[in-house]
Amino acid sequence: MEIGTSIKTIRKRKGISQKELADQCGISTNALCQIELNNTLPQKSTIKIICEKLGVPISYILYFSLTEEDVPEGKRKMFNSLNNLMKDVLFEG
Template sequence: MQNLRRRRGCSQAELAKLSGVSRKSIGLIEDGRRNPRGSTLRCLAEALGVEVSYFFGEED
């Protein structure tokens, strides 16, 4: 997710605002210290402009 976020030119704080997911949670997810719930993945995917399947290795 971090690579996609950076390609979109988006900081963690900006993604947090766009997605409604806390910046701390985004950091933990990107560091691999937290596994996001499905609802969190949907919010992040929508904010980043991809399908949820993107996070499971499928191309958008």
């Protein structure tokens, strides 16, 4: 699971800078950088604030934090298809 990568991907797709999101969340840019690099696991309260500022449910962050390695080998093709559909839903328009 890579929660930081998920946050970074959604933030970038929404065109929000790291500094802007950090400021909105009341954390330092360095703290957000460490989260996005998966060096630090954010507290639940921080994840909640980040999700509110990104305008996505916490479930999206958790879902997109899954990597192919987190899924049983026999289910990876289905996971990848579902993952692409979920990205279309989140990032359309």
